[in-house]
Amino acid sequence: MLQKTEKYLYRKPESLTDNITIYCSGCGHGIIHRIIAEVIDELSVREKTIGIAPVGCAVLAYDYFNFDVTEAAHGRPPAVATGIKRCLPDRIVFTYQGDGDLAAIGTAEIIHAAARGENITVIFVNNGVYGMTKGQMAPTTLLGQRTTTTVKGREPYQHGFPIRVCELLATIEGAYYIERTKIDSIPDIIKTKRAIKKAFTYQIEKRGFSLIEVLSTCPTNWKKTPAESMEWVRTEMASFFPPGVYKDKGVAV
Amino acid sequence: MVQKRIKSVILSGCEASAEGAIRAGCKFYAGYPITPQNRFPEYMSVRMPEEGGVFIQAESEVSAINMVFGASAAGVRAMTSSSSPGISLKQEGISYLAGCELPAVIINMNRGGPGLGDVTPSQSDYFQSTRGGGHGDYRTITLAPWNVQETYDLTYLAFILADRYRNPVLVLADGMIAQMMEPVKLFPWKKQIPKKRWALTGCKGRRPNSIKSLFLTPGVLETHNWKIARKYQKIIENEQLYHTYMCNDIDLLLVSFGTCARICFEAITLARAQGIKAGLFRPVTLWPYPSEHLKRIAEKVKKILVVEMNCGQMVEDVKLAVRNDVHIFFYGRPGGGVPAPEEILKEIKRI
Ligand SMILES: Cc1ncc(C[n+]2csc(CCOP(=O)(O)OP(=O)(O)O)c2C)c(N)n1
Numbered sequence: 001m002l003q004k005t006e007k008y009l010y011r012k013p014e015s016l017t018d019n020i021t022i023y024c025s026g027c028g029h030g031i032i033h034r035i036i037a038e039v040i041d042e043l044s045v046r047e048k049t050i051g052i053a054p055v056g057c058a059v060l061a062y063d064y065f066n067f068d069v070t071e072a073a074h075g076r077p078p079a080v081a082t083g084i085k086r087c088l089p090d091r092i093v094f095t096y097q098g099d100g101d102l103a104a105i106g107t108a109e110i111i112h113a114a115a116r117g118e119n120i121t122v123i124f125v126n127n128g129v130y131g132m133t134k135g136q137m138a139p140t141t142l143l144g145q146r147t148t149t150t151v152k153g154r155e156p157y158q159h160g161f162p163i164r165v166c167e168l169l170a171t172i173e174g175a176y177y178i179e180r181t182k183i184d185s186i187p188d189i190i191k192t193k194r195a196i197k198k199a200f201t202y203q204i205e206k207r208g209f210s211l212i213e214v215l216s217t218c219p220t221n222w223k224k225t226p227a228e229s230m231e232w233v234r235t236e237m238a239s240f241f242p243p244g245v246y247k248d249k250g251v252a253v
Numbered sequence: 254m255v256q257k258r259i260k261s262v263i264l265s266g267c268e269a270s271a272e273g274a275i276r277a278g279c280k281f282y283a284g285y286p287i288t289p290q291n292r293f294p295e296y297m298s299v300r301m302p303e304e305g306g307v308f309i310q311a312e313s314e315v316s317a318i319n320m321v322f323g324a325s326a327a328g329v330r331a332m333t334s335s336s337s338p339g340i341s342l343k344q345e346g347i348s349y350l351a352g353c354e355l356p357a358v359i360i361n362m363n364r365g366g367p368g369l370g371d372v373t374p375s376q377s378d379y380f381q382s383t384r385g386g387g388h389g390d391y392r393t394i395t396l397a398p399w400n401v402q403e404t405y406d407l408t409y410l411a412f413i414l415a416d417r418y419r420n421p422v423l424v425l426a427d428g429m430i431a432q433m434m435e436p437v438k439l440f441p442w443k444k445q446i447p448k449k450r451w452a453l454t455g456c457k458g459r460r461p462n463s464i465k466s467l468f469l470t471p472g473v474l475e476t477h478n479w480k481i482a483r484k485y486q487k488i489i490e491n492e493q494l495y496h497t498y499m500c501n502d503i504d505l506l507l508v509s510f511g512t513c514a515r516i517c518f519e520a521i522t523l524a525r526a527q528g529i530k531a532g533l534f535r536p537v538t539l540w541p542y543p544s545e546h547l548k549r550i551a552e553k554v555k556k557i558l559v560v561e562m563n564c565g566q567m568v569e570d571v572k573l574a575v576r577n578d579v580h581i582f583f584y585g586r587p588g589g590g591v592p593a594p595e596e597i598l599k600e601i602k603r604i
Binding site: 046047048049050052059060062063065066067068069070071072073076079080081082083084085086087088091092108109111112116 | 280281283307309311312313315316317319320321322323324325326327328329331345346349353453454455456457458461462463464465466467
């Protein structure tokens with residue numbers, strides 16, 4: 001118990017369970033889970049939040065988040081979120097999706113959820129590979145990047161160009177707030193938290209569709225150390241996927 | 254009885270099913286246009302908002318079924334409708350619904366296939382409907398109406414069964430029933446919606462709920478599969494529906510479902526007028542198949558004629574149900590062909 005004069009500066013958010021995650025060391029999912037949990041605690045919405053876990057490394061998110069969570073078929077979290085949110089408009093609904101989930105198999109779902117201006121929050125974790133299936137090319141794999149299905153590096157006219165999701169979704173009228181952040185440094189983690197908090201706040205204020213893309217790491221499949229992975233996010237990924245606000249209808253221009 | 258005082262209204266099968274759903278307390282519909290069920294989303298786009306429900310024209314059938322998944326996870330009676338190619342696209346979602354034990358109602362106004370096929374009535378999705386349809390060891394209850402009134406009635410029943418067993422339920426009709434207009438009595442159903450403690454509504458005052466079909470710990474999925482298998486056994490024991498016509502004194506038994514059974518009904522009337530003792534067995538639940546009932550009635554005959562608007566998919570279930578020494582004949586029209594009563598009569602006389 002705390003004494004009257006003491007106060008907590010740091011502890012596990014109530015929105016996280018005590019379960020140990022399956023994530024590899026240096027993986028960004030854990031950091032991003034924690035940010036979401038802190039934001040939900042700070043906004044006092046844990047008891048009315050419903051999360052949608054993807055098919056991907058974060059598939060077990062319902063074991064880690066201490067609030068209601070459902071699974072969804074690969075790529076379909078925005079459709080599942082639409083069904084939940086339309087039925088329970090005063091609950092806080094968010095999807096948590098990888099790049100394969102959101103930008104390959106689920107491209108139609110994310111575009112149309114944005115087009116309908118669904119009042120949901122999307123956390124888009126871009127780690128440039130298919131983590132769960134052990135490192136194949138993702139729609140966000142950089143040109144030249146080696147993966148298990150691009151062993152000599154990604155070739156644009158054989159494997160296609162990487163897709164910039166924020167830039168694409170910013171063109172959609174129904175999207176309210178689109179921002180890209182990264183997690184390779186403490187200031188960037190703080191920025192990411194600020195963006196995620198804003199996205200949830202917008203949802204609480206019923207403003208509409210928000211997506212935060214977070215440039216994240218996958219040391220295991222990138223065949224890099226955690227430190228090298230952070231460096232890769234900082235340099236290679238951030239130069240092709242520039243962090244920044246791509247759309248914010250809440251800010252008067 | 255109260256029912257006698259209810260006036261009939263003229264509705265198409267799509268409209269009757271949609272209205273049945275609304276009166277069953279369905280509050281969420283997502284769909285995508287495809288002939289011959291286009292009237293369904295059109296009707297719902299007007300009626301759902303009137304009833305305080307949600308209508309969404311989804312970007313695809315894949316999306317529609319996953320929206321239904323979300324609505325059902327939130328504890329709401331939810332449905333989608335489509336026709337054959339669209340139902341194929343929904344199969345992954347239906348498998349997830351079954352795996353997660355979520356109730357949902359899916360209407361299939363069957364058209365000719367395979368591929369894009371055509372837009373005329375067909376019963377070619379019998380296997381897909383009764384064998385599970387998507388991946389994994391699961392079943393969907395399948396109800397097959399033969400007229401517009403029954404399409405209304407069975408859509409209501411579909412919601413009751415979906416909630417009772419926490420499983421997706423299909424209503425398998427066809428392009429004929431979808432578009433045909435008939436008088437329907439809109440019986441005022443009692444909206445018995447059970448409490449759904451498992452639903453995701455926010456964890457206020459309770460521990461968090463999760464909905465999932467993923468069980469990675471060795472043995473856990475096996476246990477889960479046995480659990481849903483026991484549920485299917487219970488459905489087989491409790492939910493078989495069928496209908497017979499002229500089966501008391503028979504030499505020949507016709508077995509047919511949906512629209513095709515209705516044409517057989519005419520053919521039997523013609524046959525009886527010529528002194529041929531033919532009767533009809535019509536399964537109303539295609540899964541669970543009313544096997545024991547068919548077996549009992551088939552005791553009286555040496556010959557069975559199965560009539561379907563496909564290449565003979567239900568013949569398997571008839572063979573599984575009846576004794577080995579019954580001769581089973583088949584007459585069918587695949588690819589959107591609809592037999593005339595006279596065609597069936599000719600076949601009755603030939604065999
Ligand atoms: C329909 C379907 N296709 C393929 C898969 C296999 N699969 C599982 S996870 C995954 C990719 C996940 O990658 P991503 O979305 O980038 O998330 P990450 O694992 O990197 O976090 C794939 C292809 C599946 N489960 N379902």
